[in-house]
Structures are given as structure tokens and as C-alpha cells.
Amino acid sequence: QVQLQESGPGLVKPSQTLSLTCTVSGGSISSGSYYWSWIRQPAGKGLEWIGRIYTSGSTNYNPSLKSRVTISVDTSKNQFSLKLSSVTAADTAVYYCARDQIAAAGMGYYYYGMDVWGQGTTVTVSS
């Protein structure tokens, strides 16, 4: 079955760029009507959606982070990536990657939820 694994530095200095990669195994990142999302969770707090990408390269971002976020995909490596610039301590969190399924239905869409998640990686922003 499909599995996701986040990787990247666990410590980032303030004002620098956080870079994480999610590797997809057990299936092709290009198959089906799947989208690929990043979500984060500060310690002891709730979930915050960061953004998602389709393998065509189409992206959607959380407006509160949009000016600092870039999500990209590398289908040849079966990976997608997150870059978050100008980080501060408020960006310290566990970062998850996940698979979404969204399909056209009638005049709109049907959302099948985030059914596969990575284990999460802790990123601390500190000097």
C-alpha cells in the first residue's frame, strides 16, 4: 500500500527557509485523482493545512501562509516538497505530508479525505 515519508532538517534558523520532502512509496504519485498536501501541528495544538499540489503542478495554499509557501512535485522521484520562507518560532511544529483524493462529481467535486499520512517530522525554528 502507499506510504509517505517526510524528510528534512529538524532545526532551522529564524529568517531562513524550511525545506521538507515527502517521498511516496508503494504507488505512483501520478496515479489516480490524488492530490498531495502538507499539514502542520504545533506541539499540543490542532492541525493547520498548509497547501496541496496536483501532479500537473497546480497548487492551492492557505492564504495565511501563501506569501511564504511553495509546494512542488518531482514525479520522476515520486516526491513532493514544501518550502516555507522567512520562518519564525511560530513555524515550529510537526509537519505532515498526506494524500488527498478529490474527484469531479456532477457540477462540483467530491472530497474523499486525507487517507494516507506520513509519520510527521518535527521542525524547530531556533538560533
Added chain:
Amino acid sequence: EIVLTQSPGTLSLSPGERATLSCRASQSVSSSYLAWYQQKPGQAPRLLIYGASSRATGIPDRFSGSGSGTDFTLTISRLEPEDFAVYYCQQYGSSPRDTFGQGTKLEIK
């Protein structure tokens, strides 16, 4: 922006009891766009329900979802010890971003 408000914040129940968790949206949400997740300490969230009422693969039938418009409910018919966790609702894509509720912690009484 659509805000999802979950209640109660904490629910204390015993195994075997019925749990009812609420998710209220600040604006109407399509049922097709509403999902529920379970998260245990140190673990990633797990998808339970999508489309407001459809169980994800492998989810026991004691979990059920219902609702429409601005009011959605996750019900666990008979609590098992492994069901004690934090539960989140999520709406996809409206206004124009995904949002999660703040979570309901289901704890053993």
C-alpha cells in the same frame, strides 16, 4: 473563511458508552467536503469519515457520521479502549482553504 467549532472540548466517558461529537461550521459546508479524523498521541491523524457519513477503509462500523449544512456529528456507538483519542473535523477547500476544527479530546472517565 469558514470556521469549524467542535464541542465539547473534552468528553469523559467509559468504555461501552456512546460518544457524540459535534462540529459546527460558521457557514454552510457541502456534505461532500466534510471529513473526520482520529489522532492518538505521537501519531499522525487517521481518516475515519469522508463525505460527512462515509466510513473510510477499515474503519469499524461503530463509527458513524451525519449532518448537513452547518451541523455535523461523529458518533461512536460503543466505545472501545482504543477509541480514546483526539478527534478533528475538516472541511475541504471552501473560502478558499481547508480548515480543521480545534479538536475534541475523548478521555476515559
